[in-house]
Amino acid sequence: MMTDLEAAFGAPVLEAYGMTEAAHQMASNPLPPKPHKPGSVGMGTDVQVSIMDAGGTHLRAGDQGEVVIKGPNVTRGYEGNPEANASSFVDGWFRTGDQGFLDADGYLTLVARIKELINRGGEKVSPREIDEVLLAHPAVAEAVCFGVPHPMWGEEVAAAVVVREPVSESDLLAYCRERLADFKRPKRIHITDTIPRTATGKIQRRIVAQVYAQATP
Secondary structure (H helix, E strand, C coil): CHHHHHHHHCCCCCCEEECHHHCCEEEECCCCCCCCCCCCCEEECCCEEEEECCCCCECCCCCCEEEEEECCCCCCCCCCCHHHHHHHEECCEEEEEEEEEECCCCCEEEEEEHHHCEEECCEEECHHHHHHHHHCCCCEEEEEEEEEEECCCEEEEEEEEEECCCCCHHHHHHHHHCCCCCCCCCCEEEECCCCCCCCCCCCCHHHHHHHHHHHCC
Protein backbone atom coordinates (compact mmCIF):
# COMPACT_ATOMS: atom_id res chain seq x y z
CA MET A 1 0.00 0.00 0.00
CA MET A 2 2.83 2.38 0.82
CA THR A 3 4.47 1.80 -2.56
CA ASP A 4 1.17 2.25 -4.42
CA LEU A 5 0.38 5.51 -2.59
CA GLU A 6 3.82 6.95 -3.26
CA ALA A 7 3.53 6.06 -6.95
CA ALA A 8 0.02 7.55 -7.21
CA PHE A 9 0.68 10.84 -5.41
CA GLY A 10 4.39 11.35 -6.00
CA ALA A 11 4.97 11.97 -2.30
CA PRO A 12 6.65 9.96 0.45
CA VAL A 13 4.47 8.03 2.90
CA LEU A 14 6.03 8.08 6.36
CA GLU A 15 5.05 5.76 9.18
CA ALA A 16 5.28 7.43 12.59
CA TYR A 17 4.56 6.70 16.25
CA GLY A 18 2.94 8.87 18.87
CA MET A 19 0.89 8.88 22.04
CA THR A 20 -0.89 11.45 24.16
CA GLU A 21 1.64 11.09 27.01
CA ALA A 22 4.37 12.38 24.67
CA ALA A 23 2.31 15.24 23.22
CA HIS A 24 2.33 13.60 20.66
CA GLN A 25 4.98 12.35 18.22
CA MET A 26 7.80 10.13 19.46
CA ALA A 27 9.29 8.66 16.31
CA SER A 28 8.98 9.02 12.56
CA ASN A 29 10.59 7.84 9.37
CA PRO A 30 12.58 10.73 7.91
CA LEU A 31 11.86 12.58 4.67
CA PRO A 32 13.98 11.75 1.62
CA PRO A 33 16.83 11.57 0.88
CA LYS A 34 17.18 9.68 4.17
CA PRO A 35 15.71 6.16 3.93
CA HIS A 36 12.25 5.36 5.26
CA LYS A 37 11.79 1.72 6.14
CA PRO A 38 8.39 0.08 5.57
CA GLY A 39 7.12 -1.56 8.75
CA SER A 40 9.28 0.66 10.94
CA VAL A 41 8.07 3.82 12.69
CA GLY A 42 11.47 5.41 12.22
CA MET A 43 13.81 7.14 14.62
CA GLY A 44 13.10 9.19 17.73
CA THR A 45 12.05 12.77 16.92
CA ASP A 46 13.73 14.81 19.68
CA VAL A 47 12.71 11.98 22.01
CA GLN A 48 15.07 9.36 23.39
CA VAL A 49 13.85 5.87 22.54
CA SER A 50 15.18 2.69 24.11
CA ILE A 51 14.18 -0.94 24.59
CA MET A 52 14.02 -2.31 28.12
CA ASP A 53 13.49 -5.76 29.57
CA ALA A 54 11.17 -6.54 32.49
CA GLY A 55 14.01 -5.96 34.95
CA GLY A 56 14.79 -2.46 33.69
CA THR A 57 17.90 -3.34 31.65
CA HIS A 58 18.34 -1.53 28.34
CA LEU A 59 18.68 -4.01 25.48
CA ARG A 60 20.88 -4.15 22.38
CA ALA A 61 19.79 -3.52 18.80
CA GLY A 62 17.63 -6.37 17.53
CA ASP A 63 16.48 -7.52 20.98
CA GLN A 64 12.77 -7.26 21.69
CA GLY A 65 11.44 -5.65 24.83
CA GLU A 66 9.30 -2.76 26.03
CA VAL A 67 9.64 0.57 24.25
CA VAL A 68 10.57 3.29 26.74
CA ILE A 69 10.94 7.01 26.04
CA LYS A 70 12.43 10.09 27.66
CA GLY A 71 12.24 13.75 26.69
CA PRO A 72 11.00 17.23 27.65
CA ASN A 73 7.64 16.59 25.96
CA VAL A 74 6.98 13.37 27.89
CA THR A 75 4.52 13.56 30.77
CA ARG A 76 5.94 13.56 34.27
CA GLY A 77 3.00 11.59 35.64
CA TYR A 78 -0.73 11.03 35.86
CA GLU A 79 -2.61 13.40 38.12
CA GLY A 80 -4.14 11.69 41.13
CA ASN A 81 -3.00 8.20 40.09
CA PRO A 82 0.06 7.17 42.13
CA GLU A 83 -0.33 3.49 41.16
CA ALA A 84 -0.08 4.32 37.45
CA ASN A 85 2.89 6.56 38.11
CA ALA A 86 4.69 3.82 40.04
CA SER A 87 4.22 1.30 37.23
CA SER A 88 4.78 3.65 34.28
CA PHE A 89 8.24 5.05 35.06
CA VAL A 90 11.64 3.39 35.47
CA ASP A 91 14.68 5.57 36.23
CA GLY A 92 13.05 8.52 34.48
CA TRP A 93 12.00 6.51 31.41
CA PHE A 94 8.31 6.29 30.53
CA ARG A 95 7.05 2.77 29.78
CA THR A 96 4.83 2.85 26.69
CA GLY A 97 3.32 -0.62 27.06
CA ASP A 98 4.44 -1.45 23.51
CA GLN A 99 6.83 -4.24 22.58
CA GLY A 100 9.37 -3.53 19.87
CA PHE A 101 13.02 -3.43 18.85
CA LEU A 102 15.57 -0.99 17.43
CA ASP A 103 17.70 -1.89 14.43
CA ALA A 104 21.38 -0.99 14.03
CA ASP A 105 20.41 2.37 12.49
CA GLY A 106 18.11 3.30 15.39
CA TYR A 107 14.85 2.69 13.52
CA LEU A 108 12.08 1.40 15.78
CA THR A 109 9.77 -1.47 14.82
CA LEU A 110 6.69 -2.12 16.94
CA VAL A 111 5.67 -5.73 17.53
CA ALA A 112 2.59 -5.65 19.78
CA ARG A 113 0.91 -4.12 22.78
CA ILE A 114 2.36 -6.07 25.68
CA LYS A 115 -1.09 -6.59 27.20
CA GLU A 116 -2.26 -8.08 23.88
CA LEU A 117 0.47 -10.73 23.65
CA ILE A 118 -1.04 -14.20 23.73
CA ASN A 119 0.44 -16.47 26.40
CA ARG A 120 -0.05 -20.02 25.14
CA GLY A 121 1.50 -22.41 27.63
CA GLY A 122 4.32 -19.98 28.39
CA GLU A 123 4.99 -19.18 24.72
CA LYS A 124 4.39 -15.48 23.97
CA VAL A 125 2.70 -14.99 20.61
CA SER A 126 2.51 -11.61 18.84
CA PRO A 127 -0.98 -11.17 17.35
CA ARG A 128 0.39 -8.85 14.69
CA GLU A 129 2.48 -11.67 13.19
CA ILE A 130 -0.63 -13.80 12.67
CA ASP A 131 -2.56 -10.77 11.35
CA GLU A 132 0.07 -10.28 8.66
CA VAL A 133 0.00 -13.94 7.61
CA LEU A 134 -3.79 -13.88 7.24
CA LEU A 135 -3.76 -10.55 5.41
CA ALA A 136 -1.38 -12.03 2.84
CA HIS A 137 -4.13 -14.46 1.78
CA PRO A 138 -5.77 -13.07 -1.38
CA ALA A 139 -9.30 -13.62 -0.05
CA VAL A 140 -8.76 -11.80 3.27
CA ALA A 141 -9.56 -8.07 3.48
CA GLU A 142 -9.26 -7.58 7.27
CA ALA A 143 -7.85 -9.78 10.02
CA VAL A 144 -7.39 -9.56 13.77
CA CYS A 145 -5.85 -12.24 15.98
CA PHE A 146 -6.44 -12.57 19.72
CA GLY A 147 -6.19 -14.94 22.65
CA VAL A 148 -9.12 -16.84 24.15
CA PRO A 149 -9.19 -18.85 27.40
CA HIS A 150 -8.07 -22.48 27.20
CA PRO A 151 -8.22 -25.06 30.03
CA MET A 152 -4.77 -26.53 29.32
CA TRP A 153 -2.71 -23.77 27.68
CA GLY A 154 -4.15 -20.79 29.54
CA GLU A 155 -4.80 -19.06 26.23
CA GLU A 156 -5.31 -20.33 22.70
CA VAL A 157 -4.86 -18.44 19.43
CA ALA A 158 -7.96 -17.44 17.47
CA ALA A 159 -8.72 -14.91 14.75
CA ALA A 160 -11.54 -13.09 13.00
CA VAL A 161 -11.43 -12.12 9.33
CA VAL A 162 -13.49 -10.18 6.82
CA VAL A 163 -13.16 -11.68 3.35
CA ARG A 164 -13.39 -10.12 -0.11
CA GLU A 165 -14.29 -13.43 -1.79
CA PRO A 166 -15.64 -16.78 -0.59
CA VAL A 167 -13.17 -18.90 1.40
CA SER A 168 -13.71 -21.56 4.07
CA GLU A 169 -12.36 -21.61 7.59
CA SER A 170 -10.64 -24.92 6.86
CA ASP A 171 -8.80 -23.38 3.88
CA LEU A 172 -7.60 -20.48 6.03
CA LEU A 173 -6.51 -22.84 8.80
CA ALA A 174 -4.54 -24.90 6.27
CA TYR A 175 -2.97 -21.70 4.92
CA CYS A 176 -1.79 -20.77 8.42
CA ARG A 177 -0.58 -24.31 9.09
CA GLU A 178 1.88 -23.99 6.19
CA ARG A 179 3.25 -20.65 7.39
CA LEU A 180 3.20 -20.66 11.19
CA ALA A 181 4.60 -22.82 13.96
CA ASP A 182 1.94 -24.92 15.66
CA PHE A 183 1.82 -22.83 18.84
CA LYS A 184 1.29 -19.66 16.79
CA ARG A 185 -1.34 -20.76 14.31
CA PRO A 186 -5.02 -20.01 15.04
CA LYS A 187 -7.11 -23.02 16.03
CA ARG A 188 -10.30 -21.18 15.11
CA ILE A 189 -10.87 -18.49 12.48
CA HIS A 190 -14.20 -16.67 12.52
CA ILE A 191 -15.39 -15.35 9.15
CA THR A 192 -17.53 -12.27 9.71
CA ASP A 193 -18.99 -9.29 7.88
CA THR A 194 -17.44 -6.71 10.21
CA ILE A 195 -14.83 -6.56 12.95
CA PRO A 196 -15.77 -4.54 16.06
CA ARG A 197 -14.03 -1.14 16.23
CA THR A 198 -13.93 1.84 18.55
CA ALA A 199 -15.63 5.15 17.78
CA THR A 200 -12.37 6.33 16.17
CA GLY A 201 -12.13 3.25 13.94
CA LYS A 202 -9.46 1.40 15.88
CA ILE A 203 -9.57 -2.36 16.38
CA GLN A 204 -9.27 -3.31 20.05
CA ARG A 205 -8.26 -6.96 20.37
CA ARG A 206 -9.70 -7.17 23.87
CA ILE A 207 -13.15 -6.25 22.59
CA VAL A 208 -12.91 -8.65 19.64
CA ALA A 209 -11.77 -11.42 21.99
CA GLN A 210 -14.78 -10.83 24.23
CA VAL A 211 -17.12 -11.10 21.24
CA TYR A 212 -15.69 -14.42 20.04
CA ALA A 213 -14.39 -16.06 23.24
CA GLN A 214 -17.58 -18.06 23.83
CA ALA A 215 -17.50 -19.40 20.27
CA THR A 216 -13.94 -20.75 20.49
CA PRO A 217 -13.57 -24.19 22.11
